Amino acid sequence: MSARRQALLLLAPAALTLLVLFALPQALMFEASLGRRSAYGGIVHEWSLANYARALEPLYLGIFARSVGLAAVTTALCLLLAWPVAWWIAFRVPQRHKSALLVLLVLPFWTSFLVRMYAWIVLLRTEGVINAALAAVGMPALDLLYNDIAVLIGQVYGELPFMALPLYASMEKLDRRLLEAAADLGASPLRRLREVALPLTLPGIAAGGVLVFIPSLGAYLAPDLLGGAKGVYVGNLVQAQFAVARDAPFGAALSFVLALLVLVAVAAARRPLAAARAL
Amino acid sequence: MRGAIRIEGVGKSFGDTEAVRDVSLEVAPGEFVTLLGPSGCGKTTLLRLLAGFETPDAGRLLISGRDVAGLPPHRRPVNTVFQHYALFPHQDVAGNVAFGLRMQKRPGAEVRERVARALELVQLAGFEARRVDELSGGQKQRVALARALVLEPEVLLLDEPLAALDAKLRSQMQVELKNLQERLRMTFVFVTHDRDEALIMSDRVAVMNAGRVEQHGTPDALYDRPRTHFVADFLGMRNLLRARVEAVEGGLARLACGELRFAARDDGGYRAGEEAWVGVRPERVRLLAADAAEPGAHEGLVEDEIYLGDRTDWVVRAAGTAIVAAESARGAQPRGRGEKVRLALPPEAVLRLEDGA
Numbered sequence: 001m002s003a004r005r006q007a008l009l010l011l012a013p014a015a016l017t018l019l020v021l022f023a024l025p026q027a028l029m030f031e032a033s034l035g036r037r038s039a040y041g042g043i044v045h046e047w048s049l050a051n052y053a054r055a056l057e058p059l060y061l062g063i064f065a066r067s068v069g070l071a072a073v074t075t076a077l078c079l080l081l082a083w084p085v086a087w088w089i090a091f092r093v094p095q096r097h098k099s100a101l102l103v104l105l106v107l108p109f110w111t112s113f114l115v116r117m118y119a120w121i122v123l124l125r126t127e128g129v130i131n132a133a134l135a136a137v138g139m140p141a142l143d144l145l146y147n148d149i150a151v152l153i154g155q156v157y158g159e160l161p162f163m164a165l166p167l168y169a170s171m172e173k174l175d176r177r178l179l180e181a182a183a184d185l186g187a188s189p190l191r192r193l194r195e196v197a198l199p200l201t202l203p204g205i206a207a208g209g210v211l212v213f214i215p216s217l218g219a220y221l222a223p224d225l226l227g228g229a230k231g232v233y234v235g236n237l238v239q240a241q242f243a244v245a246r247d248a249p250f251g252a253a254l255s256f257v258l259a260l261l262v263l264v265a266v267a268a269a270r271r272p273l274a275a276a277r278a279l
Numbered sequence: 280m281r282g283a284i285r286i287e288g289v290g291k292s293f294g295d296t297e298a299v300r301d302v303s304l305e306v307a308p309g310e311f312v313t314l315l316g317p318s319g320c321g322k323t324t325l326l327r328l329l330a331g332f333e334t335p336d337a338g339r340l341l342i343s344g345r346d347v348a349g350l351p352p353h354r355r356p357v358n359t360v361f362q363h364y365a366l367f368p369h370q371d372v373a374g375n376v377a378f379g380l381r382m383q384k385r386p387g388a389e390v391r392e393r394v395a396r397a398l399e400l401v402q403l404a405g406f407e408a409r410r411v412d413e414l415s416g417g418q419k420q421r422v423a424l425a426r427a428l429v430l431e432p433e434v435l436l437l438d439e440p441l442a443a444l445d446a447k448l449r450s451q452m453q454v455e456l457k458n459l460q461e462r463l464r465m466t467f468v469f470v471t472h473d474r475d476e477a478l479i480m481s482d483r484v485a486v487m488n489a490g491r492v493e494q495h496g497t498p499d500a501l502y503d504r505p506r507t508h509f510v511a512d513f514l515g516m517r518n519l520l521r522a523r524v525e526a527v528e529g530g531l532a533r534l535a536c537g538e539l540r541f542a543a544r545d546d547g548g549y550r551a552g553e554e555a556w557v558g559v560r561p562e563r564v565r566l567l568a569a570d571a572a573e574p575g576a577h578e579g580l581v582e583d584e585i586y587l588g589d590r591t592d593w594v595v596r597a598a599g600t601a602i603v604a605a606e607s608a609r610g611a612q613p614r615g616r617g618e619k620v621r622l623a624l625p626p627e628a629v630l631r632l633e634d635g636a
Contacts (some may be wrong), residue, residue, distance in 0.1 A: 180332055181350040181365035185379035185426065195378070199369045 004181035011245045027033070031236035033252035041246030050254035058236070058253070067234040068261065070148075070223075072234065075163075076156045078212045081156070082164035086204075090171035105161050113158055120154050121145060124226070147230040154222035159215065170204025171197075204222050206272035218258055234258055280344040282308035282433045282466035284329070289338030291324055300490035301338070302358035306483075307436075309464040310459065315477040316487035317513070321468045325487070327434050329468060331355045338403040343345040343433050353382070357434040358427035362442060364419045366411045372398070372422050373407035400459070416450045424456075434466045441476065453479050474514055478502065508632045511558040517592070518559040519604040519632070524549045531544035531626055538598035539577065543629035556632040561592055561605035567610075569619040575623040581614050597622050604607045 030053075034047040054060070089101050108116060123129045124144040132139040144150060182192045220235030224263065227233070234254065241251030283307035291299040298320040306312045314322035327333045328340060330351035340347050347355055358379070366375050373394050380390045398404050401421035407415075415420065420440060426433055441449045441456075457480045458466045471477055477484045478498040485495035486509075494506045505511035512519060522534040531542045532549035534557065543549070543557060567573055581595035593604045593614065604622060606612070614620065 175360060175365070177363065177365040178367060180352070181361060181367070182378070183332075184330055184357075184359045185430065186353045186382035187378075188353055188382075191382060196367065265339070 023133065029252045029255065032249050033256055035161045035249045037125065037247045037249055041248075043136060043248055049057055051250045052173075053252050054250060055257050056233055063234055063237055064261070066232075066256065067217055067219070067258075069220065070151065070155065070233060071213045073152060074159060074216040075209050075213045077152070078160050078163035079167075081169050082160055086164050086167035086171055090168055090174070091176065101162065105164055108158075112222060114225075116158065117154055117221055119156065120150070121228060124150055124153070146225060148227065148231050150226040151219075151223045151233075154226045155219055157210040162211040162215075166207035166211065167201065167204045170201040170207075175202050179265065202272045206269040209243070210266060210269045210273075214262050214268075217261060217265070283341075284434060284468070285341040285344075286325075286329075286464065287339040287341070289325070289328060289335045289340060291321075291328060291335050299328065300334075302487075302490070302492050303338075304314040304485055304492055304495065306466060306468065308466055308617050311467045311469065311480060311482045313469045313471060313477040313481040313484045315474060315485055315513070315553075317469060317472055320487040322472075322487045323438055326438055326468060329434070330357055330359050330436050335507055342394040345521075346569050354434055357436055359430040359438060360420075360423050360427050360440045362439045363572055364423040364440075366419055366422055368411055370411070371407065371529065372403070372409045372411065372414070372626050375411065375422055376426045376429050378426060383430075387479060388503075393429050394425075397425040400428060401425045412467055417452065419445065420452065424459075426462070428459075428465075432465070434468060435460075437467060437469045438474050439471055440469075442471070442473075447466050449476075450479075456480065463530035478514075480519070481614055486513060488513075504630065505558065506633055508556045508558075508634055511630070511632050516558040517561045518564065520557050520559075520600065522555055522557050524551050524553050524555055527551050532631075534629070536600050539597075539600040539602075541577075541624045541629065542626040543576070543631065544626045546631055548631050548633075556634065558630045558632050559602075559628050561603045561626055562590075562603060562607075565625065566593060566604045566606060566621040567593070567621040567623060569621060571621050573621060576623040577622055579622045581616055581618045581620060583616070584614065593620075595620060595622050 031045070032043050034049070035043045035045045036048070038044045052106065085105075089098060090107075093101060116268055121128070125131075126141055126143070126145070128144070134141060178196055178200070179192050180197050182196045183189075187195055203238060218235045218238075219233055220239055223233040225232060225241075227236075238254050238258070240250050241247045241254060245251075284304075286302055286304045289299060289302050290297065290607050302321075302325060304312075305323060312569060313360070314325060316322045325484060328335055329342070330352075331347065331350060332392060334348075342356060367378065370378070376394045376397055381619045383395075394407070401424050401630055403418065403421050403425065406422075411419065411422070420443075421508060423440065437456075441452050444452060453624055456467075469477075469480065470593070478501075483495060484498055484501055485492045486501065488494065488509045494501060502508065502514055505514055505516065508519060511569075520536045520539075522536040524532055524534040525535055527545055527549050530545050532545045534541055534543055534555075547566065558569055565576075567576055569578075577597040579595040579602070581593055582596050582601065583594035584593040585594070586607070590607050592607050595602050602624075
């Protein structure tokens with residue numbers, strides 16, 4: 001068998017899966033996004049760009065902007081929180097403890113995301129654990145739940161491991177002799193970070209950024225469970241079009257605009273990720 | 280005083296391992312000093328103590344007359360050429376060489392000019408824009424050298440910088456590095472486990488063993504008169520014999536190694552009745568024809584021939600003891616295994632060695 005035929009054969013299962021479970025549904029969705037809603041919530045297959053025009057109305061653009069904001073802030077906070085943790089595990093912890101700490105990092109995955117969001121409700125609600133603790137020391141209760149901050153907390157909490165793991169992987173690969181060389185050449189600790197550690201862990205930052213930004217852009221569970229009534233994000237908007245408003249064509253159009261934003265994010269991360277292969 | 284090093288009673292332990300024990304050593308400005316020893320002897324730790332990557336548990340380190348205790352690596356007037364070069368993969372050749380100058384916030388024009396000069400110095404002019412991974416091992420080594428030299432450090436530390444090069448390039452770089460050091464009159468502290476490298480390049484060599492400096496001196500002094508068994512062994516003295524001192528008389532010590540009896544010039548250290556290590560360089564052992572009439576020569580049988588190109592080493596068993604005798608290629612006689620020869624050990628060639636650490 002030629003190498004070419006062997007490659008085709010090996011790729012066939014994946015290609016078939018992608019075709020049936022991804023490309024085909026996407027095509028159907030795209031076709032639906034061009035149609036319009038029938039009186040009873042069905043799809044009228046008369047093509048136009050009306051749904052896309054509607055998706056770009058200020059009302060919906062505002063919701064897209066909120067979602068991009070949530071994703072950006074979530075990514076930034078995850079980076080700020082995960083960088084020191086990854087650095088500590090990669091450089092400060094003795095080799096024999098590393099795998100235990102990495103297991104701790106992914107331990108939350110053993111529980112469903114939904115259950116963990118409910119756990120946050122238990123912590124944040126008015127009669128929740130945090131407010132009970134505040135009351136015990138005589139402080140007034142805080143409105144912690146059902147607002148954008150709660151959404152952010154839930155989102156950051158949920159995505160943190162996806163940032164920490166690629167960061168750790170890129171730091172583990174970072175040759176610490178390069179940091180010594182930088183110190184030897186007169187670089188202070190801060191400049192070693194800026195001139196050597198950051199550029200050389202950029203691939204990890206980019207990978208973690210993509211892994212956190214994209215799911216956060218379409219976040220649905222955290223806004224739905226922890227967010228307030230007024231705090232709509234794109235994920236909830238899309239869900240509402242299909243399930244509540246029964247306007248599948250508009251929901252599909254919103255999804256494609258969201259997908260476009262994801263493509264932009266991936267394109268932005270391409271350069272640092274390509275740099276990773278060069279290193 | 281610029282470039283002088285003074286190491287006073289320095290010690291460093293890692294856990295239970297004493298890597299450096301009570302080392303004292305002085306290096307004069309502009310001197311090329313080599314720390315020579317097997318792996319684990321503490322030579323690299325001593326270098327890292329000078330660079331500031333480790334802090335000593337005991338003793339003092341002075342560079343150019345200043346105590347460097349408490350000075351972190353980035354504030355020390357020394358630069359290091361690392362064993363595996365440690366070039367920054369995200370920067371080109373010029374970026375690597377300019378790194379230290381940028382840390383000093385030098386103006387761009389000065390940086391460019393000094394980088395160009397440093398690259399010229401290591402014969403890499405025009406390589407500024409090359410990527411580090413496009414360079415050969417020898418070129419990487421030169422970039423690492425330029426990166427350190429461009430800062431004009433008071434002391435340059437070199438941690439086995441030639442270990443990763445092939446033999447030919449290595450001997451070429453040894454000469455180049457030595458010439459460069461003489462031209463710049465910069466203090467070099469060079470770490471290696473390669474005895475030839477140490478002897479070729481250094482003004483002075485400090486032989487280290489188990490964390491201590493066993494002996495230091497000029498290459499010829501060390502080669503001619505190793506003080507301890509370890510130093511003699513490490514510098515390649517092939518004939519090391521544990522001998523019984525039978526008598527000391529008339530400036531000579533009468534020694535016996537098994538049935539092999541020979542004499543050594545008395546250096547005042549032999550005690551009759553005790554045992555002592557002695558060493559004889561193969562080239563000082565004289566091989567004679569089987570019928571040669573030489574008083575004190577021993578009968579022996581040729582056991583092995585080791586042809587080394589410019590010379591031949593003969594392993595000769597005399598009175599139960601194997602002795603290696605070297606003959607230069609020009610003087611070598613054809614001999615076969617099992618052939619009878621006579622062998623003489625001149626008393627002045629037999630050196631008494633201390634047990635050492």
